[in-house]
Amino acid sequence: MKKLLCSLALLFVAVFHSALAVIPDPLPPAPEPVEDILRLQIFLDTHLFGPGKLDGRPGEFTTKALKRYQRAQGLPETELEGHSLDLSSVRDLYTTYTIRPEDLKFIGDLPRQPSAQSRKKYLPYDSVLEFLTERFHCSPELLEFVNRPVKMSSLKPGDTVRVPNVQPFLIEELTEIPKLPEIPEFQARVIKIDTREKMLDLYEADKLLASLPITPGSGYLATPPGTWRIVGIIQMPTFRWDKSMLDYGVRSDNAYLLPIGPNNPVGVMWIGLNKAGIGIHGTNSPQTIGRSSSHGCMRTANWDVVRLVKMISAGMTVIIEGPKAVPRPPPVYAKTEQTAPPPPPEEPKPRFRLFFWRK
Secondary structure, three states: OHHHHHHHHHHHHHHHHOOOOOOOOOOOOOOOOOHHHHHHHHHHHHOOEOOOOEOOOOOHHHHHHHHHHHHHOOOOOOOHHHOOOOOOOOOOOEEEEEOOHHHHHHEOOOOOOHHHHOOOOOOOEOOHHHHHHHHOOEOHHHHHHHOOOOOHHHOOOOOEEEEEOOOOOOHHHOOOEOOOOOOHHHOOOEEEEEOOOOEEEEEEOOEEEEEEEOEOEOHHHOOOOEEEEEEEEEEOOOEEEEHHHHHHOOOOOOEEEEOOOOOOOOOOEEEEEOOOOOEEEOOOOHHHOOOOOEOOOEEOOHHHHHHHHHHOOOOOEEEEEOOOOOOOOOOOOOOOOOOOOOOOOOOOOOOOOOOOOOO
16 A cells, blocks of 8 residues: 555656646746756756756746757757656755865965966955855855745854755866867767857757757957867866957966966866867856856856866867857048148248458
8 A cells, every 4th residue: 555655655756747837927026946947957957958057037048948958858849837847856946055165275365466466376265155156056046045044144163054956066086187188989079169158058969958048259259160179178267367368369468377266267177179279168156147148158057067077078179150249440540631841930031140351
């Protein structure tokens, strides 16, 4: 009898979580999460079809991740409210995390200017809240809402908080590796990037394996379309900050070498292409992924890029589609009214002195 009841309970859970998503209309005020959306986001994130930051709110990248996952499974593509995925694997939306004394090694003072950052040995998280949002792939607003009335700015070792139930990003496991080893069985895989869609898709033949939101370059600094190749993958890279290179693509002598750390501008991974200065990399601002522009590279959240590199290898092909960089206009100089040049100053008249000779 007990086995029958358990089976019925599991069947109910499976049916319940595969029912159509319920999205209230109107939505509750932000940042209150919608449980059905958060459950779907956690499910997609777990399968590396990244919805972007977890926030329990409908949005562009959650919809794109859903449709790509459905496509990968051979299912009809739907909007959020029309999906019928079995989400029973996401039993709990939240788990708890107790802040440890050793977590503080990765949190500290973070200067804003590159000149000051270059004098540090490590670029840490600037707060416990930033540490937690990256560790659990979520927005700070979500953490603050589900932990009310706790003040997230006052967290300390020993405090326990509610966090999304995802595979945590473990910054403590990342060490400096100048070049990750090639994986021959992955080299036939292909990364396809559409900069207009702001999505990175990983394929093996015709099978879509993973999909992630990215921030590409645009305008004068558009990510270069074409067929490229991965030449190397660096874990915990340093970064040469050169304003001239970032803004104009021209290397200068006025640069700063920024150390490793989660707040390095290229995050915790650099996937270099055979195009000088261009790569796929992590970021120090995951909350803006897909909502801003880069200096030509393709950046994605640290929690996504560390999982992506486990599925790729140097030697792989990267196909980028999208608009080419817009040519920079020539310098514009202020026009001045054309007038006749003033006449030259008159030469001073010579003075004559008369001399009389007496006989």
